[in-house]
Amino acid sequence: MTRSELVAVAKYLKRYKKINSIFRVDDTVLKMTFSKDEAIYFDMKKGDSFAFLKDEFKVTKFYSAPFDVVLNKRFSNSMIEDVYVEEGNRIVVFKCARSSKYKMDKTFLQLEFTGRNTNAVILDENKIVLEALRHIDSSTSFREVKVGVELKKLPERDFKPKDDVVFDDVESFLSEQFTKREEVKLKAQKSQKISFLQKKIDKLQKELDKIPSIQELDEKMQKLYHEANLITANIHNLKNYEKEFKLKDFDGNEVVITLPKEAKTPSHASELLFRGAKKLKQKKAHSHIEKENLQNKISFYKNMQNMVKNIKSSDELNLYFPKQKKQKKRKKADSNIEVFYYKDYKISIGKNQKGNLALLKDAKMSDFWMHIKDMPSSHVIIRSDKKNLPEDVIEFGSKLCVDLSGVSSGNYLVDYTQRRNVKVREGANVNYVEYKTVGVLKE
Secondary structure (H helix, E strand, O other): OOHHHHHHHHHHHOOOOEEOEEEEOOOOEEEEEOOOOOEEEEEOOOOOOEEEOOOOOOOOOOOOOHHHHHHHHHHOOEEEEEEEEOOOOOEEEEEEEEEOOOOEEEEEEEEEOOHHHOEEEEEEOOOEEEEEOOOEOOOOOOOOEOOOOEOOOOOOOOOOOOOOOOOOOHHHHHHHHHHHHHHHHHHHHHHHHHHHHHHHHHHHHHHHHHOOOHHHHHHHHHHHHHHHHHHHHOHHHOOOOOOEEEEEOOOOOEEEEEOOOOOOOHHHHHHHHHHHHHHHHHHHHHHHHHHHHHHHHHHHHHHHHHHHHHOOOHHHHHHHOOOOOOOOOOOOOOOOEEEEEEOOEEEEEEOOHHHHHHHHHHOOOOOEEEEEOOOOOOOEEEOOOOOOOOHHHHHHHHHHHHHOOOOOOEEEEEEEEEHHHEEEOOOOOEEEOOOEEEEEEEO
């Protein structure tokens, strides 16, 4: 944002006397509320920081870093004494006061819209850093941003007013700030996520294509049984050092049999061939299950692609694709289960029957289970040790259940209850009691 735009925003904010709350709703986005229905957002992203207005911003998680703790402590329910833009800089300063047990605390919040050095810094009345969104070491910058250190003032620059900016309606300007970025951002993010999911689909399709047909497995199995029986029938005529034999089969036809490389003797070869034939027989019996599991996974990711296409905001998209933290030791994920995080809740959904069974088996009695009423669907498990779930968590979980179960557009009912009330019958079929039902519209 230009300095002229920030000056207009600062003047706009002077109408408010009190900050009700201020907190992060995303990694770089701060939400400042002044009354029940009035709020402003500040996206402190490096290279593209801006202020904006929005009806609703979906919270992806709760933030409790030292910066967030100090931010809430110093500015929630604080009185605004002044809002201004520093001379020669693109820094919006909130001067606030909040009464504590013994005195009135004076605190400054500096929102620095300075390109790659963008930051949100909390200062005491002596301009000592209390906390910051980004800490900057003296080895990387002349201006150290570190707790307990006095913050140096940035050198002033010569800003020329932007003549073509009209500030008659700051609210419209702030709404457009978000809208013009959101359209481009959402389009790019959707394309990226759909491409990411397509790679998963392509990989699964290759695995599916590699699975031999029942006919192929049967032919290989019969061949191994035939060769094993021929070797057994002629074992007394075969020499241990030979690796290839010409034998006549049971119809009098000449057959050339090459022994497996690991076979030490013809007798050992016969044993290996019988063993191989039995494995093929088992594979033949379970081939349809393997195919079905892969096909269900492919359908699941196609449903995810359709879900992404219908998402209407980037913050909603982040709910389904949160940034993953790097972990040194990470338990190998079950490929039959997809995991989502909403606020502090872990929500898992089965991609196929195998995944549904694993969820039902591993869930704690206090966890919540979800399923579309009276029709086949994925099973959803929400990790919880509470007796009840918040409404927005129920809404998110039930929407996942419907969107990723491959059902067409329409209205659906989703039943949910604690895992202790669900009894597994055959396969992933269940009986359940003491449940509640929520309606979900799939567009």
